[in-house]
Amino acid sequence: MSDAPDNDTADIISEVQQRYDEASSHTSQWRGRARDDLRFFHADAYNHAQWDDAVYQARAGTFGGSPRPCLTINKTAQHVFQVENEARQSQMGVKVNATGFGSMSEAADALEGIIRHIEYQSNAQQNAYACAIQGQVRTGLGWFHVVTDYVPGVDTFDQDFFIKSVPNGLSVYFDPSAREPDRSDQNWAMIIEEIDRAEFDRLYPGHKDVSRDPLSGIESDSGWVSDNTVRIATYYRRSEKKDTLWSVPAMPELEYAGGMMRQSAMPEALVAVCREQKAPSRPITSHMVEKHIIAGNAVMATGETPFSLIPLVPVIGIETRRSGDNEADFAGLVRSLIDAQRMYNYTGSAFVESVALQTKAPWLAAAEAIEGYEDQWAAANVSNAAYLPYNALDHDTSTPIAPPTRLDPPSGSTGHFQGMQAADQWMQMVTGQYQAEMGAPGNEKSGVAIQQRQRQSDTANYHYTDNQGMALRYLGRLLIDAIPRVYDTQRAVQSLGMDGTQTGVVVDPGMQTSAKVALPPGPDGRPQQPPQGVSLEKQRQIEGAILAINPTIGRYDVEADVGPAFATRKQDAFNAITQIIQAAPQLMGQIGDLVFQSADFPLADDIADRLKPASDDPRLTQAQQMIQQLQQHIGQLTQQLKDKGQDFALRANKQRHDQIIDLMDADTKTREQQTDEMAAIGSIAPNKLMPVLEGLIRRILAETGQPNRPIPPGDADPEGAELSRLPTNNPPGGPIHAANPVTGAVDA
Numbered sequence: 006m007s008d009a010p011d012n013d014t015a016d017i018i019s020e021v022q023q024r025y026d027e028a029s030s031h032t033s034q035w036r037g038r039a040r041d042d043l044r045f046f047h048a049d050a051y052n053h054a055q056w057d058d059a060v061y062q063a064r065a066g067t068f069g070g071s072p073r074p075c076l077t078i079n080k081t082a083q084h085v086f087q088v089e090n091e092a093r094q095s096q097m098g099v100k101v102n103a104t105g106f107g108s109m110s111e112a113a114d115a116l117e118g119i120i121r122h123i124e125y126q127s128n129a130q131q132n133a134y135a136c137a138i139q140g141q142v143r144t145g146l147g148w149f150h151v152v153t154d155y156v157p158g159v160d161t162f163d164q165d166f167f168i169k170s171v172p173n174g175l176s177v178y179f180d181p182s183a184r185e186p187d188r189s190d191q192n193w194a195m196i197i198e199e200i201d202r203a204e205f206d207r208l209y210p211g212h213k214d215v216s217r218d219p220l221s222g223i224e225s226d227s228g229w230v231s232d233n234t235v236r237i238a239t240y241y242r243r244s245e246k247k248d249t250l251w252s253v254p255a256m257p258e259l260e261y262a263g264g265m266m267r268q269s270a271m272p273e274a275l276v277a278v279c280r281e282q283k284a285p286s287r288p289i290t291s292h293m294v295e296k297h298i299i300a301g302n303a304v305m306a307t308g309e310t311p312f313s314l315i316p317l318v319p320v321i322g323i324e325t326r327r328s329g330d331n332e333a334d335f336a337g338l339v340r341s342l343i344d345a346q347r348m349y350n351y352t353g354s355a356f357v358e359s360v361a362l363q364t365k366a367p368w369l370a371a372a373e374a375i376e377g378y379e380d381q382w383a384a385a386n387v388s389n390a391a392y393l394p395y396n397a398l399d400h401d402t403s404t405p406i407a408p409p410t411r412l413d414p415p416s417g418s419t420g421h422f423q424g425m426q427a428a429d430q431w432m433q434m435v436t437g438q439y440q441a442e443m444g445a446p447g448n449e450k451s452g453v454a455i456q457q458r459q460r461q462s463d464t465a466n467y468h469y470t471d472n473q474g475m476a477l478r479y480l481g482r483l484l485i486d487a488i489p490r491v492y493d494t495q496r497a498v499q500s501l502g503m504d505g506t507q508t509g510v511v512v513d514p515g516m517q518t519s520a521k522v523a524l525p526p527g528p529d530g531r532p533q534q535p536p537q538g539v540s541l542e543k544q545r546q547i548e549g550a551i552l553a554i555n556p557t558i559g560r561y562d563v564e565a566d567v568g569p570a571f572a573t574r575k576q577d578a579f580n581a582i583t584q585i586i587q588a589a590p591q592l593m594g595q596i597g598d599l600v601f602q603s604a605d606f607p608l609a610d611d612i613a614d615r616l617k618p619a620s621d622d623p624r625l626t627q628a629q630q631m632i633q634q635l636q637q638h639i640g641q642l643t644q645q646l647k648d649k650g651q652d653f654a655l656r657a658n659k660q661r662h663d664q665i666i667d668l669m670d671a672d673t674k675t676r677e678q679q680t681d682e683m684a685a686i687g688s689i690a691p692n693k694l695m696p697v698l699e700g701l702i703r704r705i706l707a708e709t710g711q712p713n714r715p716i717p718p719g720d721a722d723p724e725g726a727e728l729s730r731l732p733t734n735n736p737p738g739g740p741i742h743a744a745n746p747v748t749g750a751v752d753a
Contacts, residue, residue: 014304021240021299022229024193028178035334036175039144042339045346046085046143050077055343055350064354074354074361080429081342084436085142088338088466092138092473096503097130098566099481103519108559111541112520115510115554116561118500120484125501127168137320137476140174142469145322145335147174149476150196151483153311153491164491165498166484171196177317181331187319187475189482194317195240205235205300215301229301240297241315245290251276252285311490314483320476322469338436338466345431352424359421370409373399382409437465474565481563489514489556500552509551516555525549 029036048054053061055077066072101117103110127133133149140147148171153164171177176197183191206213215235229236248267253275255263267289268276279286292313298306310316325334368385374395375382381393399406433439492498492512500510511523522544524533535544545552586593 013307017240017297017304017307018229018299018302020242021195021238021297024180025178025195025197025238027181028195031181031331032178032333034332035145038334038336038340039146039175042144042337042343045343046081046339048077048079048081053077055079055081055346057347060351074357076350076354076357078350078353079346080349080432081339081346084342084432084438085338087436087438088142088469089135089138092470092567093130093135095470095567097134097473097477098124098503099477099484100564100566101481101485102562102564104560104562106558106560107519108561109518109520109541111545111552112554112556112559113561115500115520115552116485116488116556118502118508119488119498119510120481121503122499122501122507123166123484124168126165129168133168133170134473136170136172137174137318138469138473140171140337141320141322141472142337143339144174145324145337145340147171147320148177149318149320149480151312151316151318151480153487163496166487166491168480171317177319179317179319181333186321186324187479188321189314189479191315192243193241194315195238196317198237198239199234200237202231202233202235205237209300209305212300212303212305215303215305231301235301238297238299240299241294241310241317242297243292243294243313243315246293248289248291249286250289251279253279254282254284311487312483313486314479316483318476318479318483321472338469341435342432345428345435349425349428349432352421352428356421356425366411366413368409368411370395371406374406374409376400470567474567477565477567478563481565485556485561485563488512492556508545511551511553512556513553514555514557516553516558518555519558520552520554522547522550523553 044052044054053075056064056075061075062068064073064075099117099120101113101120103113124130129149137147137149150169150171152167152169154167155161156163156165177194178197179188179194180191183189200208205215209215248269251266251268251271253263253266253271256278266275268286271279294310294312294315296306296308296310297304322335322337325336366386368382370382374397376396378394378396381390382395384390385393393409395409396406397408398404493514495511495513495515497509497511500508502508520541522535522541524535524544524547527533535547535550541552544550582596582599586596
């Protein structure tokens, strides 16, 4: 909010004054009747507000004569309280549904929880809603007020929503041209408050000169300018904002994928490209609401709000619209009870009067019987004497005298008593609340019959409940549209469940999806990824998990939820499930946790946790997925090892095969060499062959690992017997050098 420019001050004040007069004329008849209805409702034995003034003055002896009873037996208040307290026991709230365009049910549930937390931090059930319902039932019209303010208790610039009460519904002046039943099409509304100037100077020390000098266009006798009081108006005005919606084509060179954009959010270059390419477009209209705070002849503050609807929400009782009549009338339950209540008061007063005018039950006695005891019998109707003496015998004749007897006591007028009963029945008829609904015992014995009787009363007054739901739907639309504008940066907010549990939600307008779950870092410090194939609801149950939403993605619709309180519904669920278990005990093993979740006694939640199937634990699902991933990884490693083992075996076999081939080649060469040597030996003379043979034998023995020892005589043929006698220069076991007889080379 900022100070209004001086050149706009007179225009705004003139507009407010004109619209104030217009709204006053539109609802003047209702305002007068609403004040009378409130006085009638609050009537008691002191103010006699339920009596007609002329009748009361005549009976009270104002114009002479003896005063007569004027009783006030206020049964109207009890009929009104029956409807109001029924609403207090109900759980009033807003239900949010995802309706496409990228929205998700998890995001809708989170938004519903955020709205429920706004109601909780505003104490809306006991303050704003209860006050509005009082105005609805008593006068026909109540209001509550939605505002934004800084988050209390912390040093921050973050703002939040608060639902405020409007204690006096007559202080709201609204657009007469609104035609929707919930007044969602109203283009302006204002709250008027008049406070004493001394109090105003204390609250607004910088504006002590307000209303001292009237501005041009402001009449000094209009009520807006006064030396004793200051009229403060909180004025809301809704205006249209025209724009163009473009279907922007994809532009890879600009790294833009294309999509729907408003021209007001597009750069001029992009608009020019869209026009050049003749992209589809259409005009659109949106709304924004301005807020002005006016005191007397000064606009103290003005600015835009995040709302697109007027944040003054009406709760309507019974509305009367007459064609061709500019005046509107609203009525509550009091209006229909006025005549029956007056009749009850009148007949009750007449009944008491008829009894009071009669004497008390007198004694009938002979003069001789009480002679001498006249004083005691004269006080018989006002005293509690233990006994009353009388003369049993006549003094002169000694004849017995009959004892005194009491006459029948006076009785009230039967007609007056029947009139009271008739008036009581008429009050029940006009409200639809009969004695059974008001708490009196009836003929109903079973719980079903009692509930059916109660339902008949609820149906008779269901229009109040339905209109309360209509107001809540207005509130839901108002908040769903405004939340993205207030929560416009990443921030953590609270979400409240129907059972009262608080959970944290991160609102992140920069997300690419409308909802996702973020997990805390793992033991290694790295961010954990949510398990795949598990719903977001299951993921949210993982310890440390938090839901993040983007309220700017998708479309959401709201509906009112006006019904029994959560505790009542929980008790009904427990009773129903208990009956099912009694009929089918085998189901206890399957739904045992649900039985104790619906119970209210201590430790019920602990029992439910122990009975909960293990498959419902998201941590088990996550562990199973991790095991599956590990098994897949182990299988891959096993296959890799198997492939490497086969490759290693092939390589080993090939190496061994190559070694065998090399050995075979070496053996072949050796055999060829030996063959050549044998061929050469065959051409040598025997006496020259002996050294050669000796060298060959020694080499063979050396290759086979046999000891190198001399050949004893007799081991060879007779022709070789002389080998042992050949001279040698080698030491025992040493090498033998033999000359090749073919080549002449020395073989070592």
